Amino acid sequence: MERHFDVSLRELKEQLVAMAGLVERAIDDATQALQKRDLTKIAHVHEMEKKVNLAHKAVDNSCLKLLALQQPLAADLRLIVAIIKINTDLERMGDQAENIAYNSDRYLRGLPLKPLIDLPVMAEEVRVMVRAAIDSFVKTDEGLAREVLSRDDKVDALKNKIFRDVLEHLKDQPEMIEQGLTLILIARNLERLGDHATNIAEDVVFAITGEDIRHSGSMQTIKKALESK
Amino acid sequence: MERHFDVSLRELKEQLVAMAGLVERAIDDATQALQKRDLTKIAHVHEMEKKVNLAHKAVDNSCLKLLALQQPLAADLRLIVAIIKINTDLERMGDQAENIAYNSDRYLRGLPLKPLIDLPVMAEEVRVMVRAAIDSFVKTDEGLAREVLSRDDKVDALKNKIFRDVLEHLKDQPEMIEQGLTLILIARNLERLGDHATNIAEDVVFAITGEDIRHSGSMQTIKKALESK
Numbered sequence: 001m002e003r004h005f006d007v008s009l010r011e012l013k014e015q016l017v018a019m020a021g022l023v024e025r026a027i028d029d030a031t032q033a034l035q036k037r038d039l040t041k042i043a044h045v046h047e048m049e050k051k052v053n054l055a056h057k058a059v060d061n062s063c064l065k066l067l068a069l070q071q072p073l074a075a076d077l078r079l080i081v082a083i084i085k086i087n088t089d090l091e092r093m094g095d096q097a098e099n100i101a102y103n104s105d106r107y108l109r110g111l112p113l114k115p116l117i118d119l120p121v122m123a124e125e126v127r128v129m130v131r132a133a134i135d136s137f138v139k140t141d142e143g144l145a146r147e148v149l150s151r152d153d154k155v156d157a158l159k160n161k162i163f164r165d166v167l168e169h170l171k172d173q174p175e176m177i178e179q180g181l182t183l184i185l186i187a188r189n190l191e192r193l194g195d196h197a198t199n200i201a202e203d204v205v206f207a208i209t210g211e212d213i214r215h216s217g218s219m220q221t222i223k224k225a226l227e228s229k
Numbered sequence: 230m231e232r233h234f235d236v237s238l239r240e241l242k243e244q245l246v247a248m249a250g251l252v253e254r255a256i257d258d259a260t261q262a263l264q265k266r267d268l269t270k271i272a273h274v275h276e277m278e279k280k281v282n283l284a285h286k287a288v289d290n291s292c293l294k295l296l297a298l299q300q301p302l303a304a305d306l307r308l309i310v311a312i313i314k315i316n317t318d319l320e321r322m323g324d325q326a327e328n329i330a331y332n333s334d335r336y337l338r339g340l341p342l343k344p345l346i347d348l349p350v351m352a353e354e355v356r357v358m359v360r361a362a363i364d365s366f367v368k369t370d371e372g373l374a375r376e377v378l379s380r381d382d383k384v385d386a387l388k389n390k391i392f393r394d395v396l397e398h399l400k401d402q403p404e405m406i407e408q409g410l411t412l413i414l415i416a417r418n419l420e421r422l423g424d425h426a427t428n429i430a431e432d433v434v435f436a437i438t439g440e441d442i443r444h445s446g447s448m449q450t451i452k453k454a455l456e457s458k
Contacts, residue, residue: 063310167406
């Protein structure tokens with residue numbers, strides 16, 4: 001028989017995974033809106049984001065209750081602290097999906113710059129990264145979590161390429177500057193989704209192993225060097 | 230005599246406040262680098278950011294120890310959970326200071342667009358907001374925390390104005406597009422600092438009152454509507 005605590009912890013995990021599902025749908029709808037020039041999807045994103053916000057508060061509330069009533073230790077405590085952090089990241093991912101939706105809405109009301117440069121490629125990379133981060137949590141899979149971390153450089157490189165490509169196009173078409181800027185902002189939104197996926201993966205590694213791998217190693221240094229470009 | 234737990238909690242708060250001091254210095258140096266065209270300040274930001282990262286891990290570690298060893302309840306538990314979240318925000322504020330430093334570095338190596346538009350005004354608004362958020366934590370001051378929340382709209386409005394002004398200038402000087410984009414990115418970095426200050430203020434209100442005021446009210450709606458612009 002499961003301990004009462006195990007039941008509560010399982011329910012908490014399910015709550016978080018359901019929230020993650022909403023976030024993934026919001027991201028998909030936001031990026032699809034842009035790629036398929038489908039404004040109806042933008043309304044979905046806003047609905048989803050509202051649900052994510054409710055889930056955000058509910059998950060925090062459950063964590064606090066579990067900490068207060070069960071006073072968990074060791075791996076259980078690490079898991080709950082990780083969930084508190086992952087919850088924060090998921091909520092901000094919902095915000096980023098909404099930002100993509102707003103920016104896409106604005107972009108789609110103007111003339112297209114050119115067939116979206118590498119944004120669809122970047123969106124797909126980010127989608128895979130987010131999926132893997134959530135999966136690593138669901139499956140308690142340290143290897144998968146570490147794989148997420150290795151993907152972040154590729155996303156950052158794509159963002160830099162999109163920046164350069166947009167600037168290149170604008171040299172010939174300076175009247176398209178607002179549209180170009182909007183694409184650059186969407187690339188930033190996607191990059192931030194990748195950052196949040198990285199945070200989640202780091203929290204999953206911590207929950208499983210107790211090892212705090214944040215701010216470590218050369219990947220971080222490379223990332224920092226690239227991220228402001 | 231203080232309980233052992235109270236001593237630990239006081240030390241944890243001091244640890245967080247010291248970290249916040251580093252973050253504030255990093256923000257000041259980054260924004261001063263841009264305004265005073267002083268590249269030497271940029272190196273300081275990088276040093277500070279490394280220290281912030283170390284503090285980030287140390288604070289989390291202290292929180293986890295306190296939760297495990299003292300199993301706090303009610304207000305104490307809320308405070309520690311709030312500190313876990315504030316710690317995350319402070320670390321990301323360090324990242325944003327670094328982004329501002331990188332972007333300023335790039336900007337200062339090119340020709341100036343024009344006397345920095347409203348960026349110094351926005352930087353000052355954000356500085357005050359960050360200061361008040363940290364102060365509200367130090368002084369356990371709910372009123373001050375709520376004041377922070379009311380400032381966020383002004384920061385967002387300044388960002389929107391900077392976006393528009395830059396675009397306006399670029400219509401006459403399309404060859405300055407990279408410089409204009411960099412200023413827009415710095416405005417975004419500043420805006421995100423304001424968002425983190427808001428998060429901290431919300432966590433302070435929660436720690437003090439137990440009330441979760443996130444995602445509530447019309448301010449949030451207005452904020453959302455503006456933030457992607």
